[in-house]
Amino acid sequence: MEVDLSSFNIDTPQWDQGTFMGRLKHFFNITDPRTAIVSERTLDWAKIMVESSRHGAVPPGTSQEQLLYAKKLYDSAFHPDTGEKMNVIGRMSFQVPGGMAITGCMLQFYRTLPAVVFWQWVNQSFNALVNYTNRNAASPISVRQIAVSYFSATTTALATALGLNMYTKKAPPLLARWVPFAAVAAANCVNIPMMRQQELIHGISVTDRNSQELGRSRKAAVIGISQVVISRITMAAPGMILLPILMERLEKLAFMKKIQFLHAPLQVMLAGGFLVFMVPVACAIFPQRCEMVVSHLEPELQDSLKAKHGDLISFVYFNKGL
Structure with a gap:
């Protein structure tokens, strides 16, 4: 039937x-x-x-x-805002294959300066593309702003990684293994706000319950971008914190010392195992369509809404991006 x-x-x-x-x-x-x-x-x-x-x-x-x-x-x-097809590398569905390769290599090749520089650069290039692809597309960004964002995040990641590498030379080996996560977390705090700076400057579209646009809010942009930063750091944290502990113990085993050429592939596969679960978990921490009380908006937007709608609208809604 x-x-x-x-x-x-x-x-x-x-x-x-x-x-x-x-x-x-x-x-x-x-x-x-x-x-x-x-x-x-x-x-x-x-x-x-x-x-x-x-x-x-x-x-x-x-x-x-x-x-x-x-x-x-x-x-x-x-893309949820434009309906346009996103580039495959920037999609959240590519976070597992793309992220596992980069994360595994960052965790494996952390001992030498060239390796740190190369893999942090690769990671920030990947992150910049993901951040641009999943931005709130109602706020356009210029090529110059993309370049500044990319340079700033890459510089932050490298400065954090290289600085901490020098600091941890005499520290326990495990601390050195955690340097890549510190660099990734620091870079996320720069990369995402920089890539989405237009939203912070001009605000993002807020709507009523029926998706009718009511205005633009910088405060909504701050909330949305902050939530995305938290989600991205959460996405990376378990793999980049727990995996070094696991590898530290495995590498002391006799059979692991005989197969050192397999350490990097093993880290890549284990990183993928973490990301399979952490990508959806991190994305699910906050709602995609955020709700915000009108009284928390900018005073001028509150006045505009009151003048047009009286007390009929108590909440506004916006897409925070991913």
Whole structure:
């Protein structure tokens, strides 16, 4: 029996986004690394299916499972603000394969200056692309601002890594293994705000419950960007803190000393194991669509809303980015 899907709301989340577990299931779904290797043709099909469903024109014979799969692919590959296809390296679904390779190498090759410089540069190049891809696209950023952001974050990461490497030369070996995480955390605090500086300068779009734009708020931008910084550091923390402890112990075992050439691949695989879980967990810490009390907005925006809507609007909503 064919089910009528003409009234099916494809934009209604499968899981309650007001709870952490609901968001966790949602992000496990859309950060699935397998979606990063789906063909361009299939992604284009997913977009057509989602847009058709939004207009109540679902092709005959389409099942609800097909629509949900199309929405999964759409959410993984298309920007929520613009609907444009994102570059594959910047997608959250590429965080596991991309992040595991870079994280594993940063943790393995931390002893020499050239290795530290190279892998921190690779990591910040990757992060800059991810941050740009997942920005709030309603706030455009120039090529010059992208370059300044990239240079600032890379410089911060290198300064932190090289400075701490010098400081930990006489410290226990484990502390030296934690230097890459300190550098990554410091760089995230620079890279993300710099890459999204236009949002901090001009504010981001805030809407009512029905997604009608009400104005722009710098305070909303500060909240959104702060949450993204926390999420990104949380994403990296378990792997970059616990994995060095594990490797420190494994490398003392006799059989591990005989297979030193496999240490780097092992670290890469273990880093991937952490990221498979931590990417969706970190994304789920805060809601994607944030809610903010009107009284916390800038005074001038509060006055504007009161003049236009009286006391009808108590909360505004905005996309924090990822």
